[in-house]
Amino acid sequence: MLRIVIGGLKKDVIERSAKAAGGDKVQVTVTSDFDAAKKIKAGDADYYLGACNSGGGAALSVCIGILGYSNCSTVAKNGKKPNPAEIEKLVSEGKIAFGMSVEGIEEAVPLIVNSLLKKNNLA
Structure with missing residues (x-):
């Protein structure tokens, strides 16, 4: 099971999209971006999904600071x-x-979740 944490704007839309794409193969936790990054760093979560108005600023800034730039990427x-x-x-x-x-959530989240499931042999 993939443990996904969600932060940023429109968390409810991200959560709904992640659950729809992953079904019972994902555990989704909605939290703040700071707590989400800490959960990943501590090994209590596997992946982070976040949104902001631009897609690259506030959606990832805390994760970049805590997890490192090389572990983060903007997808939309x-x-x-x-x-x-x-x-x-x-x-x-x-x-x-x-x-x-935020405008890319409903298209990006299923693509991300499906790719993660495939990578982790859960597809």
Whole structure:
């Protein structure tokens, strides 16, 4: 089971999208971005999903500070659609924190969750 923590804006939409994509293969916890990053660092969660208006600022800033820049990536910036091939690449590279714009949540979250399930042999 993947343990996903959620922070940022529109947490309810991210939560609903993650649960719909992962079903009983994901455990989703809604919290603050600070607590989410601490949970990952402590080994109490596996992945972070967060959103802000731009997709790259507040969605990931705390995670970058706590988990390191190399573990984080923006997958859907404001005004742009998420790229499935890019998400697959980021997941395969071992990224654990994903940021997106609020307008990209419903498209990006299922792509991320499905890629994570595949990587972890849960698909």
